[in-house]
Amino acid sequence: MKNGKVIVVGNEKGGTGKSTLAMHLIVWFLRHGKSVSSVDLDGRQGTLSHYIQNRVAYSETHGISLGLPEHLSVSVRDYATTEERETDEKTFSGTIEQLRRENDIVIIDTPGSDGALFRTAHETADILISPINDSLLDLDVLAKVEPESLTVKAPGRYAQTVWRARQKRAAEHRPQMQWFVVRNRVMHVATRNEKVMWKLLTALGGRIGFTPLAGLGERIIYRELFLKGLTLLDLGGKNGAAKLSAAHLAARQELRGILAALGEDVSPLTNPQNDLKKQG
Ligand SMILES: Nc1ncnc2c1ncn2[C@@H]1O[C@H](COP(=O)(O)OP(=O)(O)OP(=O)(O)O)[C@@H](O)[C@H]1O
Numbered sequence: 001m002k003n004g005k006v007i008v009v010g011n012e013k014g015g016t017g018k019s020t021l022a023m024h025l026i027v028w029f030l031r032h033g034k035s036v037s038s039v040d041l042d043g044r045q046g047t048l049s050h051y052i053q054n055r056v057a058y059s060e061t062h063g064i065s066l067g068l069p070e071h072l073s074v075s076v077r078d079y080a081t082t083e084e085r086e087t088d089e090k091t092f093s094g095t096i097e098q099l100r101r102e103n104d105i106v107i108i109d110t111p112g113s114d115g116a117l118f119r120t121a122h123e124t125a126d127i128l129i130s131p132i133n134d135s136l137l138d139l140d141v142l143a144k145v146e147p148e149s150l151t152v153k154a155p156g157r158y159a160q161t162v163w164r165a166r167q168k169r170a171a172e173h174r175p176q177m178q179w180f181v182v183r184n185r186v187m188h189v190a191t192r193n194e195k196v197m198w199k200l201l202t203a204l205g206g207r208i209g210f211t212p213l214a215g216l217g218e219r220i221i222y223r224e225l226f227l228k229g230l231t232l233l234d235l236g237g238k239n240g241a242a243k244l245s246a247a248h249l250a251a252r253q254e255l256r257g258i259l260a261a262l263g264e265d266v267s268p269l270t271n272p273q274n275d276l277k278k279q280g
C-alpha cells in the first residue's frame with residue numbers, strides 16, 4: 001500500500017492556467033517514474049480530460065508511447081439535496097483516499113469557482129498550488145487590498161476556503177497542507193506592477209500562510225501543446241515531438257522552479273521514464 005501525496009491545483013479564478021499546470025505536473029511525475037492518478041473535478045468543462053484525450057490521440061497518430069496517468073473525470077450533479085451533497089462529499093473523499101493508497105501522486109484539477117466538492121477537494125490536499133494571473137485584480141480572492149496604500153485589509157473569499165480546509169484537517173489531526181501561490185502567465189517585461197505584486201504577495205503569504213512562487217511565463221506555446229496533448233517535457237531529445245527552442249528551455253526552467261519549491265529533486269534525468277518512444 002502506498003501513501004501518496006495529494007496535490008490540488010485550485011483557485012477561485014478562471015483562466016489562470018490551472019489545467020495547464022496540472023498537466024505539466026502529471027507528466028513531470030510520470031517521467032520521474034511515479035505512478036500518477038489525475039482527477040478532473042471540472043468534469044463539465046473537462047479541460048484536463050480533453051488534454052489527456054489529445055495525448056492519447058497524438059500518441060496513436062504518431063506511433064509513439066507517451067506516459068499517461070490513471071485518470072478520473074468527476075461531474076457534480078445539479079440541484080443536489082443536502083443529503084445527496086453530503087453523500088457525494090463522503091464518496092469523493094473516499095475515492096481520493098483510495099487513489100492515494102494506490103499511487104505515488106494524486107493530482108486534482110479544480111474548476112475556477114466554488115461549488116460542490118470544491119471544498120472537499122481542498123480538504124484532501126497535502127499540497128495546494130494556486131496559480132494567479134499577474135494582476136492586482138486577481139488578488140481579490142486572496143485578500144482585500146487597500147488601493148491607496150496597497151496594504152492588506154482582510155483575507156479574501158478563496159483564502160477563507162483554504163482556511164476552513166486547514167481547520168478541518170487540524171480537527172481530524174491530519175498533517176497540515178503546504179500552500180503555494182504561483183504567479184502565472186507573467187509577461188516578460190519588468191513593470192511596476194511586478195514589484196507591487198511581489199510585495200503584496202509576500203506580505204499576504206506571511207499573514208495567511210502561503211509561499212509565493214514565480215510560475216510559468218506567458219507563452220503562446222501552451223495552447224498548441226494542449227491541442228497535441230503534449231507538455232514542454234515531451235519536446236526535444238532523440239525522439240522528441242518537436243525541437244526545443246531557447247524559449248522552451250526557459251519555460252522548462254520555470255516549471256523546475258515550481259517543483260523545486262515543492263521539495264522535488266529537479267536535477268536532469270539520465271533515464272527518463274515514459275519518454276517519447278517510437279512504438280514497435
Ligand atoms: N503560461 C501560459 N501562457 C500562455 N497561455 C497560457 C498559459 N497557461 C495557460 N494558458 C492558456 O490559457 C488558457 C486557459 O488555461 P487553462 O485552461 O490552463 O486555465 P484554467 O485556470 O484551468 O482555466 P479554467 O478556470 O477555465 O479551468 C488555455 O488556452 C491555455 O492554453
Ligand SMILES: [Mg+2]
Binds near residue numbers: 020047048109
Ligand atoms: Mg481548468
